[in-house]
Structures are given as structure tokens and as C-alpha cells.
Amino acid sequence: MKAEAIDDWQQKNERIAADLYEKGWSLTDRYLTEAFRKELLEEQRDLLHHGQFRHAGVGSGDSFAIKPEIRSDKVLWMDQQQLTPLQQRYWGLMAALQTAINQRCYLGLRSFEAHFAMYPPGSFYLRHLDQFQSVHYRKVTVILYLNETWEESDEGALRMYFPAENGSEEHLDVLPLGARLVVFLSGEIPHEVLPTNKGRISITGWFRDR
């Protein structure tokens, strides 16, 4: 990579880490080049066509269950031991982001896990936190959208909830625009995926402290 390209990533990562420190979440558009986004999308479509995706579940360990009334997306976990060259590039970007977050936020992030996600038309994920009751090691959520195009009428926004000044709550809707990266504290920001009208494709990852 050219020196200025590395500077560019470094700057993006430092700003994301600063946002996370100051307000607990961050949004970056054009996190990836169009070429890289398209390659990741193609690879994900390929894996989908080969039937490798499974219905996602909720909870972990003994409490894991497939609950289509709570979430109806399909996922494919990446295997760190068997990453394709393209997935390695994504993993490398996330490693750099993890370093930037650790330097700024002292979260002690030590490992990363990620899955491809596909929300078929009509699917959703009801309001939740990304930390499970019994499992606290997910510290930071990072979602990268890969969609080719997205209009307001396609719906399927990520809705994040925040405490408002008067003790009530406000929310922010974020459309899953291609190459958009959303990062937030897994244990602090309740969120949901509103029903989508169109197939919705992303990679969701979590930085963990163990």
C-alpha cells in the first residue's frame, strides 16, 4: 500500500476510536474502496449460492436457539484459520482498527470474530444488545455494509437507541449503504434491524476482551 493510503486508514481509525471514546459509537462512509466492497460482495454472494448460510440464532452456549420471531437473518461465520485472501484483507483492516481503539479507549481488546449476514426481504432483528447475559466478552461491534445500492424505500435501517436528556429515549436510523462502517460499544447501545424490503448484505464483527 502507498504511504498516503496507509495514512488515510490510520486517520479513519483514529477518528473512529475518538468517536467511540467520546460518544460510544461512530459512522464512517466509504470505509472501503468501491473495488474492495464489490469483491467482498461477490464473494459473499458466491458463498450464499453454495448454500453455506444458516439461520442465525440468539444467545450462546446452552441458551443458543434459532428464534425467527426475534431475528430472521442468515449468517456464515468466518473461520480465522481458513480465511480467503479477501477475508484476510478485511481481517487486517479490523486488526488495525482494534489497535487504534485500544490506544484511545483502553478497552483491552484481544480478539475478533465476524460473520457474513444476509437479511432476506421481510427479515429483521428485534431490539437487543450484543452482549449476552452470560457472556460479557464482546466489547465493540463493527458492521460493514456491502450493498450495491440502497434507497430510503428499501427500509431495513439499523436503529440505534440513545438516552435523551429528559430521561426518555431517542433513536437514530442508519441505512445500510455500501462501504458504510458502523462501530459501537456492544454492551451499551441497544439496536435493531428494521424489516427490510430488499436483500441486505453485511459483515458483522465483534472485538472481544478475551
Ligand SMILES: O=C(O)CCC(=O)C(=O)O
Ligand atoms: O446489520 C445490522 O445493521 C445490525 C446487525 C446486528 O445487530 C447483529 O448482528 O447483532
Ligand SMILES: [Fe+2]
Ligand atoms: Fe446486534
